[in-house]
Amino acid sequence: MANVKLSIYKVNGQDYEEFIQNFGNIVENTSLCAAAVWANRPFASFDALYQSFCTFIDDLPLHGREGILRSHPNLAGRLAKLDALTAESKSEQSQAGLNIITLEERETLEKYNSKYREKFGFPFVICARLNNKDTILKEIKARLANSADCELKTGINEVKKIMLLRLKDLTECGDAKL
Amino acid sequence: MANVKLSIYKVNGQDYEEFIQNFGNIVENTSLCAAAVWANRPFASFDALYQSFCTFIDDLPLHGREGILRSHPNLAGRLAKLDALTAESKSEQSQAGLNIITLEERETLEKYNSKYREKFGFPFVICARLNNKDTILKEIKARLANSADCELKTGINEVKKIMLLRLKDLTECGDAKL
Secondary structure, three states, X not given: OOOOOEOHHHHHHOOHHHHHHHHOOOOXXXXXXXXXXXXXXXXXXXXXXXXXXXXXXXXXXXXXXXXXXXXXXXXXXHHHHOXXXXXXXXXXXXXXXXXXXXXXXXXXXXXXXXXXXXXXXOOOOOOHHHOOHXXXXXXXXXXXXXXXXXXXXXXXXXXXXXXXXXXXXXXXXXOOOX | OOOOOEOHHHHHHOOHHHHHHHHOOOOOOOOHHHXXXXXXXXXXXXXXXXXXXXXXXXXXXXXXXXXXXXXXXXXXXXXXXXXXXXXXXXXXXXXXXHHHOOHHHHHHHHHHHHHHHHHHOOOOOOOHHHOOHHHHHHHHHHHOOOOHHHHHHHHHHHHHHHHHHHHHHHEOOOOOOO
């Protein structure tokens, strides 16, 4: 996370490498989003920047949108145990209390993560910072009953929430609406 | 590079993490391609695997295809000087002789790389292993005269050549046609 938050003026003045360094992981492990959105510079506002990312994601072929979900780690999963998450994911999962989960809670979450991935072919994605371990567990159980279409839509919607919060960490975009 | 080349049977038996580990950089710095293509398993053949990647790339929105080109490093550029290329790019650039380039040749290439990027908004991409520093320099000069549409098409075609050679390094797909 940057200490000094970026103004839109500063963002528009960045060269390609700086832009990717800042926004390459705005969408978890999917730097192609930032590489594509670069084409839309200069951005009139942070909302325009945010919407550029949203439009690019929405315009991806079906498998691309699924691929974005697949590029997310399981919550409290193997990568978390190995301390191999991206810095952003690690911080977010901690904020949801997933770093102080009991063995039983972890096993329950792993069971539902597996069921979810098996049913839909992509992992359960939720904006951890807008949840806690109780609401996450409640949500994964409820969402397991949905159709794949519905879950793709819901998952991508959560990706956008995660993205906006990451954008707020990096920039002065506090006024953008969630 | 793997020492033992993968059979299609082995590829189809891989779990998601292994698949991404093997094919996540088949398209330079764009693991979303492998994350998307995962949906098409099992693959009837290596040709089917290769075509899945090609179809995913071709179906991307315009800015996504440009983003794929932008995810490639400049040939003999800053990242090469810093020894910060991906393992695949480093090996490929060496095979083209770009690691033993003279200062003058490097400056010429840098000049044309800059002109190219300025004109098209994405870097000059060429399959280094099917070229050498002389043909690369000849090509970049010639391609600078083309339209952006033409160069996007040519660049993506080169990405597919690079991809197929990387696939051949990793797998038993020697029969696939270039």
